[in-house]
Amino acid sequence: MQLKLNILAPKTAPTRLLPILADLEHEKKPGFIRILQDDENWTLSEKWGQQLKAKFKQLVVIGIGGSSMGGRALANYRYSETVHFLDNIDPSEIQNIWDRVKHDLPQTGWIIISKSGESLEITALIEMISELSTQAHFDFFKNAFIITENKKSILTDLATQKNIPLIPMPTDVGGRFSVLTPVGMVLASFMGFDLKQIRAGGQDVFNQKDKLLALASDLIQYTDKQTDLFIFWSYSSQLRWFNQWLNQLWAESLGKKQTHSGKKAPRIPWIFSATGCSDQHSVYQHILEGEQKKYILMTQSLESYSSLSFTKPGLAFFKDKGFPISEILGAERMATAQALKQYQIPVSEMLFEKYDDQAIGFLFVWFEVLTAALGHYYEINPYDQPAVALGKKLALEKLELL
Known part of the structure; x- marks a missing residue:
């Protein structure tokens, strides 16, 4: 370099x-450094990316924060127009993405990404896309793939119930550090990046x-x-x-x-x-x-x-x-x-x-x-985000979901 x-x-x-x-x-090698030496991380990402490329013309990523930001950075870096991102629960954005893909649903893959498998925004987006797909007489779950930690959660339960392929996310890599895991590399492979490089x-x-x-x-x-x-x-x-x-x-x-x-x-x-x-x-x-x-x-x-x-x-x-x-x-x-x-x-x-x-x-x-x-x-923990939890808790209280 x-x-x-x-x-x-x-x-x-x-x-x-x-x-x-x-x-x-x-x-004291953290997970985001460990994966650079983990051959399985790269072969798995390449395998899934190429499978998606063989099956679909375009992808929609349902993810937020670290689950989408790295993928967006890669798509922008390549000026790719084949990957769309739903990373906000703004109705106008959801409608805009849906209008782009609704005429070619069989050729559209849906990548659902969440480290916890439990986030409010991701579950809301899944419900919304599921309902829009049902209205269009299409089951979007049959074109869906889930990337999350392999532990019990709403997303792993959904994968079991709907027979959705689950791509495991490393447990020792935080969301904002996860771009070189399958979170970002499956998309990179789909878009034509050389993962070895x-x-x-x-x-x-x-x-x-x-x-x-x-x-x-x-x-x-x-x-x-x-x-x-x-x-x-x-x-x-x-x-x-x-x-x-x-x-x-x-x-x-x-x-x-x-x-x-x-x-x-x-x-x-x-x-x-x-x-x-x-x-x-x-x-x-x-x-x-x-x-x-x-x-x-x-x-x-x-x-x-x-x-x-x-x-x-x-x-x-x-x-x-x-x-x-x-x-x-x-x-x-x-x-x-x-x-x-x-x-x-x-x-x-x-x-x-x-x-x-x-x-x-x-x-x-x-x-x-x-x-x-x-x-x-500076003796601070660079891997947590304790204050973020407060906003999530208050949002759930306002929706009477706690």
């Missing part, structure tokens, strides 16, 4: 950070520990300076939904009230993700002159997804000069970084040779490891 990292790292890394990264790689990209993260250590040290330095906002600015529309995946990973993992010992947790910068020159025309003004303390990490592929260029401009603006579109985008990124530095806002850069299947695997694991390392460094 050709990665160029231009960062503002301190000369020496915090002493506690080195053993934390070593533990993540070896002694995704896996190789993820494994390559630990071959570049020096760069990972440098970025983690940089983020610790600016967190300790009471930085308010971490901005991940990707100069590629391919990463628009990766940005959203990263938002969840960072926020749920690091936004904690207490440390392991019950002390007040340090304030971790809030994360905001921006995309290319689009957000130069939306939030750039506030980033430059707003009062918050910020740290910005930019990323771009040096080789474009497409080689589009114009050679004979008809508008006076370009002074008869033709340009590759990617050159204009690169100039925008460099100019933005230069302006930020003039405003004394710290800016680092991750530059990839190209965004291919290996690069997306690398990006997923890079930020998973970085997030987990920061959690351990």
Whole structure:
């Protein structure tokens, strides 16, 4: 993996950070790292993905949060139009997806994903699609597949009752860390990704520990300076939904009230993700002159997804000069970084040779490891989300389902 990292790292890394990264790689390897060495995880995902591809023209994913965010990131990265996502119980979105697929139900597969197998939103979506399908005289359960933990739950009971194939989800991998399990990789295989390359990209993260250590040290330095906002600015529309995946990973993992010992947790910068020159025309003004303390990490592929260029401009603006579109985008990124530095806002850069299947695997694991390392460094649990349960409980109370 050709990665160029231009960062503002301190000369020496915090002493506690080195053993934390070593533990993540070896002694205390979490599930999301373990699966990189688990051949069955990859062969199972490839098998199911190819079976789905042979049977269906399109898929609808019923999942929310970590059960859909990674899949969305992959679909956006490939600009796939064959996978749709139901990840909100907004009636307008449900109707929109249904209207897209209702005329080709026999060729539509339904992938139901939930780690717990018990969530309110997923069960509500199942009931709604079941009713719409019945009205259309079609049994959507015969085209359904379930990805969940292999334990007793509403979804495993449904799989038994309706004879729905069940694809097991690893019990030691949290939802927001699950993109490289069947949760994301079955979809990746269906969309034509090379899973071997995704896996190789993820494994390559630990071959570049020096760069990972440098970025983690940089983020610790600016967190300790009471930085308010971490901005991940990707100069590629391919990463628009990766940005959203990263938002969840960072926020749920690091936004904690207490440390392991019950002390007040340090304030971790809030994360905001921006995309290319689009957000130069939306939030750039506030980033430059707003009062918050910020740290910005930019990323771009040096080789474009497409080689589009114009050679004979008809508008006076370009002074008869033709340009590759990617050159204009690169100039925008460099100019933005230069302006930020003039405003004394710290800016680092991750530059990839190209965004291919290996690069997306690398990006997923890079930020998973970085997030987990920061959690351990600040003595908070990066794998739970205790506050989220309150909203779920209150919603069930309002619906009189408790």
